[in-house]
Amino acid sequence: PSVVLDSLTQLTYLTLRNNQLTALPEGVFDRLVNLQQLYLHLNRLSSIPAGMFDKLTNLKELKLYSNQLTALPEGLFNRLMNIDVLDLCCNKFTQLPTGI
Numbered sequence: 001p002s003v004v005l006d007s008l009t010q011l012t013y014l015t016l017r018n019n020q021l022t023a024l025p026e027g028v029f030d031r032l033v034n035l036q037q038l039y040l041h042l043n044r045l046s047s048i049p050a051g052m053f054d055k056l057t058n059l060k061e062l063k064l065y066s067n068q069l070t071a072l073p074e075g076l077f078n079r080l081m082n083i084d085v086l087d088l089c090c091n092k093f094t095q096l097p098t099g100i
Contacts, residue, residue: 006031015039017063024048030055037061041087044068054079061085071095 005011009031021043029035035056041063050073053059059080069091076097077083 005029008032010034013037016043018042020044022046024052026052029053032056033058035059036082039063041065041067046070048072048076050074050076053077056080058082063087064091066090068092072097072100074098 005014005028011032012034014032014035014037017039018041021040022045024040024045026049029038029052033055036058038056038059038061042065045064045067046069048064048069053062053076057079060082062077062080062083062085065087066089069088070093072093074097077086077100080086
């Protein structure tokens with residue numbers, strides 16, 4: 001999947017919602033440096049790899065609601081300096097990283 005997205009470097013909006021996704025390959029979004037909105041809600045994601053959003057420094061909206069997330073890696077959102085909307089509702093969290 002990352003090969004498909006690699007050429008879309010000017011992409012600003014990506015929705016992968018409601019696709020029954022259970023996992024995201026590491027680095028899948030690394031070349032999408034202009035991405036501002038990323039919608040991953042209404043899937044079946046149970047975890048997000050550490051560093052998944054590190055290259056998405058222009059991201060303003062990230063929606064991860066209605067998945068099966070139980071925990072998030074420490075520092076997952078540290079590089080999202082422009083984030084305005086972070087939606088994590090309707091998951092199965094038992095713990096959250098410090099500072100969220």
